[in-house]
Amino acid sequence: MFEKTLIPVAYGEKPGELRKIGRLLRSLGSESICLFHVSDTDSFFGGSDHSWLMFLKEELEEIGLSVEIRTGSDHIASAIAEAALMEGVDEIYLTAKRHWQIRSILLGSVSRDLLRLADTPVFVHKIRPLLPGEDEGTITRDDLIVLYATDFDTASNRPLPYLMQFKGAWCHILHVRGRRADPRAEERKSSRVKEKLSLLEEELRPYYGRVTSEERIGNAANEVLFVSDQINADVIILGRSRPAFLSSPMGNTAERIVSGSKASIFLVP
Amino acid sequence: MKWTYFRRETVFLLSSGIILLFIICGALQPELLDTAASAIHAGILNNFSWLYLISAFFFLAFVIFLAISKYGTIRLGYDAERPQYTFFGWVAMLFAAGMGIGLLFWGVSEPLVHFLSPPPFLEPLSPDSASFAMRYAFFHWGIHPWAIYTVVSLSIAYFSFRRGMPALISSCFYPVLGDRIYGMPGKIVDVLAVFATVFGTATSLGFGALQIHAGFSHLYGISSAIPVTIGIIIIATALFMASAILGVEKGVQVLSKFNILLAIVLLSFILLLGSTPYILNIFSSTLGGYINNVIDLSLQAYPFAGYQWSRDWTVFYWAWWISWSPFVGLFIARISRGRTIREFVLTVLTVPTLFTFIWFSIFGGSALYLQLNRGVDLASVAGEDVSLALFVFFEHYPFTGILSLIAILLLSIFFVTSADSATVVLGSLTSGGSLAVPLYKKVIWGLSLSAVAIILLLTGGLDALQKMAITAAFPFMIVMIILCYTLWIGLSQEEALPEEEE
Numbered sequence: 001m002f003e004k005t006l007i008p009v010a011y012g013e014k015p016g017e018l019r020k021i022g023r024l025l026r027s028l029g030s031e032s033i034c035l036f037h038v039s040d041t042d043s044f045f046g047g048s049d050h051s052w053l054m055f056l057k058e059e060l061e062e063i064g065l066s067v068e069i070r071t072g073s074d075h076i077a078s079a080i081a082e083a084a085l086m087e088g089v090d091e092i093y094l095t096a097k098r099h100w101q102i103r104s105i106l107l108g109s110v111s112r113d114l115l116r117l118a119d120t121p122v123f124v125h126k127i128r129p130l131l132p133g134e135d136e137g138t139i140t141r142d143d144l145i146v147l148y149a150t151d152f153d154t155a156s157n158r159p160l161p162y163l164m165q166f167k168g169a170w171c172h173i174l175h176v177r178g179r180r181a182d183p184r185a186e187e188r189k190s191s192r193v194k195e196k197l198s199l200l201e202e203e204l205r206p207y208y209g210r211v212t213s214e215e216r217i218g219n220a221a222n223e224v225l226f227v228s229d230q231i232n233a234d235v236i237i238l239g240r241s242r243p244a245f246l247s248s249p250m251g252n253t254a255e256r257i258v259s260g261s262k263a264s265i266f267l268v269p
Numbered sequence: 270m271k272w273t274y275f276r277r278e279t280v281f282l283l284s285s286g287i288i289l290l291f292i293i294c295g296a297l298q299p300e301l302l303d304t305a306a307s308a309i310h311a312g313i314l315n316n317f318s319w320l321y322l323i324s325a326f327f328f329l330a331f332v333i334f335l336a337i338s339k340y341g342t343i344r345l346g347y348d349a350e351r352p353q354y355t356f357f358g359w360v361a362m363l364f365a366a367g368m369g370i371g372l373l374f375w376g377v378s379e380p381l382v383h384f385l386s387p388p389p390f391l392e393p394l395s396p397d398s399a400s401f402a403m404r405y406a407f408f409h410w411g412i413h414p415w416a417i418y419t420v421v422s423l424s425i426a427y428f429s430f431r432r433g434m435p436a437l438i439s440s441c442f443y444p445v446l447g448d449r450i451y452g453m454p455g456k457i458v459d460v461l462a463v464f465a466t467v468f469g470t471a472t473s474l475g476f477g478a479l480q481i482h483a484g485f486s487h488l489y490g491i492s493s494a495i496p497v498t499i500g501i502i503i504i505a506t507a508l509f510m511a512s513a514i515l516g517v518e519k520g521v522q523v524l525s526k527f528n529i530l531l532a533i534v535l536l537s538f539i540l541l542l543g544s545t546p547y548i549l550n551i552f553s554s555t556l557g558g559y560i561n562n563v564i565d566l567s568l569q570a571y572p573f574a575g576y577q578w579s580r581d582w583t584v585f586y587w588a589w590w591i592s593w594s595p596f597v598g599l600f601i602a603r604i605s606r607g608r609t610i611r612e613f614v615l616t617v618l619t620v621p622t623l624f625t626f627i628w629f630s631i632f633g634g635s636a637l638y639l640q641l642n643r644g645v646d647l648a649s650v651a652g653e654d655v656s657l658a659l660f661v662f663f664e665h666y667p668f669t670g671i672l673s674l675i676a677i678l679l680l681s682i683f684f685v686t687s688a689d690s691a692t693v694v695l696g697s698l699t700s701g702g703s704l705a706v707p708l709y710k711k712v713i714w715g716l717s718l719s720a721v722a723i724i725l726l727l728t729g730g731l732d733a734l735q736k737m738a739i740t741a742a743f744p745f746m747i748v749m750i751i752l753c754y755t756l757w758i759g760l761s762q763e764e765a766l767p768e769e770e771e
Contacts, residue, residue: 181444181759182432217447 002029002165006089006120008036008080011052015059021125022060025093029165032066034087038076077113084120091266092118095125096258115240115255115267121162124258124265144168146208147233147263149224151177152196155241159268163237164207166266171204173197173213174227176220190215221256233263240269279456281699281710284463288717295724303728310736313743318580319570321587324746326567329416331753332423332614340760341611345426345602352607362604363621364529370477370683371589372410372532372628373676378658380406380633381640381651383582388575394648399637403555406633408566409583410625411559414590415618417749421598422605423613424752427759430606435702438462438595438748444758445751461744462595463698467714468741469592470691471721475734476656477684478502478722483656484677488670495730499723505681506719509688513711528682535675536631542666543635544642551637552630559626585735588742591749596694636662688718 005025009018022033035056050071057067070087072079084092094111115122146168150156152175163171175193180186197213204211216223228236240254258265275282295302335341344350352359383402384394391398424441434440439455446454482498485491540548559566571579605613636658639645645665651658663672695714696706725733 178758178762179444179447181755181762182428182434183443183448184433185762186443186447 002090004032004034004087004089005030005091005093005123006034006036006080006084006087007093008038008076009053009056010037013052013056015056018056019059019063021093021095022063022065024125026063026065030065032068033060034083034089035060035067035069036080036083036087037069037071038079039071039073075113076110077117080110080114081118081120084118089120091121091123093123093125111258112255115258119269121159121266121268124267126262126264142169142209144170144235145231145233146171147174147224147228147231147236148172148204149174149176149220149236149238149257150200151175151220152193153239153241155239158239159237159266160203162266162268163204166235166237167207168234169208170210170212170231171208172227172231172233173200173204173211174224175213175215176223177215177217179217220253221260224253224257225260228261228263235264235266236261237266237268240267277701278699279453280459280463283456284460284467284699285713285717287460287464288467288721292717292720292724295728299724299728302724303733306728306733306736306740309740313739314580314584317743318584321584321591321746322568322570322579324750325413325417325587325590326564328420328749328753329413329567332416332419332618335423335756335760336611336614340763341609341614343427343610343760343763344431344607345423345605345610345613346430346607350430350607352605354604359604359608360616360620361526361529363601363617364624369687370473370480370680372625373659373680373683374476374480374656375406375410376628376632376659377636377647377662378651378655379409380629381636381648381658382655384637384640385648385652386578388571388578390571390574396641399641400554400558403551403629403633403637404558404562404566405582406629407555407559407626408563409586410622410629412563412618412622413567413587415622417587417590417594418597418601419614419617420749420752420756421594422601422617423610424756425598426602426605426613427610427756429602429702432759436599436602437698437702438752440702441752441755444755458748459698461748463695464741465592465594465745466596466691466695466698467717467721468737469589469594470596470687471718471725472589472592472734472738474502474505474684474688474718474722475726477680477687478505478726479730480656480659481677481680481684483654484660484673484680487657487660488673488677495726498726502719502723502726505684505688506715509685509692510712510715512685512689513692513715514708524682525686528679528686531675531679531682535672535679536628538672539635539666540631543631544638547638547642548631548634551634552626555630556626585739588739588746589735591742591746592738594749595698595745596691599694599697600690632659632662639665688715691718 002025007018007021025033035053037050037053050069053069053071057069060067068087070083072083080092092114094114096111111124115124144166146163146166148159148163148171150173175197177189177193180189193215197215201211201213214227216227224236224238227233236257238254238257241252254265254267258267291302354362380399380402383405384398387393387398387401391401421438425436425438428434428441428443429436432440432443434443437459438461439446439450439458442450442455442458449455450458478498478501481501482491482493485501486493486497491497569579570576601617605617608616636647639662640647643665647658647662650661659676660673663669663676666672692711692715693704693706695718696710697704699710699714700706721737722734725737729736
């Protein structure tokens with residue numbers, strides 16, 4: 001499922017950093033990488049000399065990944081989203097760390113646009129999991145902690161196949177919803193949610209060492225961020241629903257989670 | 270045992286305790302109470318008068334939106350339920366709730382006072398100020414007060430009849446507070462509703478007593494000293510307490526209906542014996558001006574000229590309606606079970622409003638007619654004593670004495686029926702929404718209402734009544750804004766209800 005990954009790259013990319021990313025993606029099951037560069041024709045570096053890309057390709061091939069290079073132009077996010085579809089990749093890899101060097105900063109406009117536009121799952125790499133070779137060693141599937149946020153609607157059911165592929169040490173299922181308008185409706189809703197969570201736990205048990213679930217009432221983004229910090233999650237998996245009317249100025253739930261989280265995000269459109 | 274009682278009766282003990290403290294403070298240190306109330310009132314007006322305007326407009330827009338939205342077809346009760354009262358019976362009861370001491374007190378006075386003292390950008394006693402006076406009388410007594418009542422009554426009716434919760438304001442907070450509605454946060458919401466009801470009703474009772482006194486003084490030359498007003502309140506208290514304690518609910522209903530008939534007779538008399546075409550022209554042109562300017566009127570604070578005028582009048586009225594809203598809202602909710610939201614909102618917003626417009630056109634319009642065409646200086650009388658203007662106005666009609674006595678009778682019955690209903694509502698709010706209110710609670714609330722009215726009259730008369738209405742309404746206005754949100758949450762979950770019922 002994660003066999004082919006598209007990594008958008010820009011001039012000045014650090015080969016050492018990309019190598020670490022390659023090792024992380026390999027540990028998650030990637031075998032093939034598509035390095036994608038969007039040329040800016042007005043830029044000093046926007047010429048046809050793509051030798052730096054070849055250098056990056058070689059770095060990744062050295063760790064056993066098959067690499068291809070593609071380039072595009074025009075609106076960056078749209079070009080990346082389109083290339084991901086054309087190349088038939090399984091995911092787009094983004095990092096919120098490289099460009100700003102501040103790990104929990106708000107996403108830039110390209111990343112925000114891409115999260116909205118992409119029809120391919122997007123993996124946004126934040127602070128956790130640490131890249132191989134950093135202070136605390138590399139991540140392996142044996143200690144991967146995954147948080148799956150769902151409200152049981154269509155959008156949040158779409159990540160289920162990916163969730164099964166991720167595998168890992170612990171999968172915590174978080175259901176967030178608003179409170180019902182009266183105690184009886186609340187009780188009924190709560191018991192239905194618990195029932196569904198229990199079924200989902202059973203479904204996911206073969207793929208994880210430990211599966212737990214929890215139901216919370218409140219704002220979806222706030223609760224996901226809170227629980228993610230509480231359980232020290234490495235990856236938050238969630239579905240992207242169609243943005244609600246007027247949600248853009250404030251950012252929709254997925255965008256808020258991506259911006260505020262220390263854990264990486266796997267967003268399935 | 271004591272602890273269980275305390276937990277069960279927290280709302281009653283807290284609210285009655287604080288109101289008792291207010292009464293004791295007012296009796297022993299009236300200056301201190303006046304200073305404190307004035308400081309709070311000034312703080313609220315200086316900083317939040319805009320919020321009253323925006324909130325009232327928002328309440329109106331919100332309920333209209335609900336009526337015309339897909340939620341308009343939702344029934345205030347279970348889907349199979351049908352209204353308990355016939356349409357005409359229901360509308361008559363809405364009249365009863367909407368008509369009260371205020372209409373008699375301000376019906377003649379308000380247009381005259383605006384005519385005499387308009388904002389600085391208008392020339393007093395001019396045709397422009399007459400038009401302004403009528404438009405603002407319509408505005409202050411028009412669709413906005415009913416929108417304010419509608420927010421509260423719709424919330425109570427929805428959460429109580431459709432969601433099966435107790436008829437309490439705190440029940441409407443379940444979507445945000447959850448089970449904490451049974452704890453201190455929920456109790457605080459109910460205590461705020463009790464405060465608003467006590468001070469809102471006490472303000473009306475104060476107005477009523479002042480005007481009954483003014484009527485007697487004018488007719489029989491009785492002393493106009495404040496102890497006489499207090500005496501009137503004490504006599505009225507004895508009457509409404511007897512009615513509330515004996516539980517003569519049917520008697521009160523008969524009195525209410527009789528009062529409405531009497532009010533209609535009085536109204537028809539003034540219409541037919543006054544300048545009828547003039548009055549009807551005033552009704553027509555003021556209605557046009559009102560409809561044409563309702564958005565501007567709603568949000569107009571006159572910050573460059575007339576700011577003080579807007580605070581003295583519009584903000585006072587909005588606060589007064591808000592402070593009345595738990596009481597009237599609860600009453601309207603009870604009689605509206607089984608109606609759809611659309612039917613409820615559209616009827617409550619239009620029918621009583623139209624009646625009020627007719628009332629103001631007839632009383633205010635006739636007063637302006639006398640002032641402008643007959644050279645009768647009623648405006649100066651209203652400027653000096655707003656409670657006296659009605660009786661001086663009657664002097665220019667045949668059967669003056671009978672008309673004045675009818676007005677005094679109407680005021681007295683309104684006083685008794687309003688205070689009786691308020692006592693029962695306060696008892697219910699402090700008994701977990703139950704209608705079986707213990708006797709001692711009825712006594713305590715009845716006495717409290719009158720005592721607060723007396724204390725306010727003693728500390729600063731009409732001014733103190735208005736200040737306390739504004740102060741008590743402020744926290745409840747915040748409660749009402751949250752009520753809109755919780756009602757919205759409840760309604761937006763309606764589609765999921767059948768699925769969750771499975």
